[in-house]
Amino acid sequence: MSAPSLRARVRSEMSQEIKDVARRHLATDGANLSLRAVARDLDIVASALYRYFPSRDALLTALIIDAYDALATAATEADAAVPRDDLRGRWLAVCRAVRTWALAHPAEYGLIYGAPVPGYAAPQDTVEPASKVILLLVDIVVDGLGRLQPLKASPLTTPLRADLRRLIEQRHSDLLEERLDRVLVAWTHLFGVLNFEVFGRLDEMIEARAENFDHHMALMADLTGLPR
């Protein structure tokens, strides 16, 4: 669409460069990101950053959104690379992609799945990319309707069933509440294992991390009723 106005182009390039440097600092300093240090690396004075991001929080928010997006595309691409009817293959591919990304970018993972800073309200821009992974898992199960294994009974209480019903109607898929429940269990577990692994809670306990992860996610596939 017409001229991106050279100035606008170098501007977005500069924004990108700032985020890249900030990301690099994130990896070593964690969430205590120093604007002045970022500026130094860019041979720029700190106040100049404010032409691109109105505050430190805004920069962090941009990094958070980027992280969600990167994770989502990694998972989506992994899913797309597996034949549609290989449900377990897709399931494992998505889970492994999430893990691979998380291990490759621990600081950014911590930014989005660690403890949020109190008072920092996640902007609306983050909710859509944040829900991408669970939607992928749901899609896999939906694609398997008719071939899924029956679930061992585990009764849902009425209020919980209502929550599930609401979620199903929002996306107007036609899953049973029990089935969606299991997907949510699996989704919860996925990030439970990853938090433990990325945050170092498995150190000196489990050495066979990859095997452990695959095993956990296979159990979750069973629990969800994916056919073998």
Place this chain on the structure above:
Amino acid sequence: MSAPSLRARVRSEMSQEIKDVARRHLATDGANLSLRAVARDLDIVASALYRYFPSRDALLTALIIDAYDALATAATEADAAVPRDDLRGRWLAVCRAVRTWALAHPAEYGLIYGAPVPGYAAPQDTVEPASKVILLLVDIVVDGLGRLQPLKASPLTTPLRADLRRLIEQRHSDLLEERLDRVLVAWTHLFGVLNFEVFGRLDEMIEARAENFDHHMALMADLTGLPR
């Protein structure tokens, strides 16, 4: 024993008071804890804090240790209040106690189960209280040996089995590798749900939080083979 030397007593009282104030600040400011703000609340100058804690990190470490201890005793007491042979009752009591504590102290929970700051190595003092919850869960299962339900097959790879074997021998209990594996799955899941709930990832998804939690942990009890 003997004389706690009045000076040592007021010293430990002061340390306690500092931690209390710091805890209060933690709840509102998150991990960016300001020493000077804490000092102000105590009508003390910031440098005076260094008589009690050699650095800000040291104060945070003390808070972390306290948090682990508080969580561990909450869980232990909950377990002790249920008849020994009511395995599922004990299981649910422990899980609920962890949840209750986490929801009552979200900032401290985030401190110990959120993303760790890079470069901050958890001191040795934290590993023992940190493993208390999983040990409680293991104990419940061990107390049920002979009454446990057989596990649906889900083969363990050799390296993973070796990890589990090593853990079993460290504590010289006589669990099967498969059984310990399920306890670890349940343990992982416990903190997976709690991270989601405490860090707000269930907002606008699940309203029936308590029911959801109980349901998840009951599923984990099933998966571990606790008799009904």
Place this chain on the structure above:
DNA sequence: CTGGAGTGAGAACAGTGTTCTCGAATAAGT
């Protein structure tokens, strides 16, 4: 060609963790 917008530099302000020095108070040793 000229006004206006976009950009970066620099100074300034309030806040931070940390170190050091210096009196005052308290405990310990003789």
Place this chain on the structure above:
DNA sequence: ACTTATTCGAGAACACTGTTCTCACTCCAG
């Protein structure tokens, strides 16, 4: 009981931080 040593808090100082303002300079549009 008197002196010596230790502990404590205050205060100043240093090197940082995020943020705001003002001031030049450059670029593009009318």
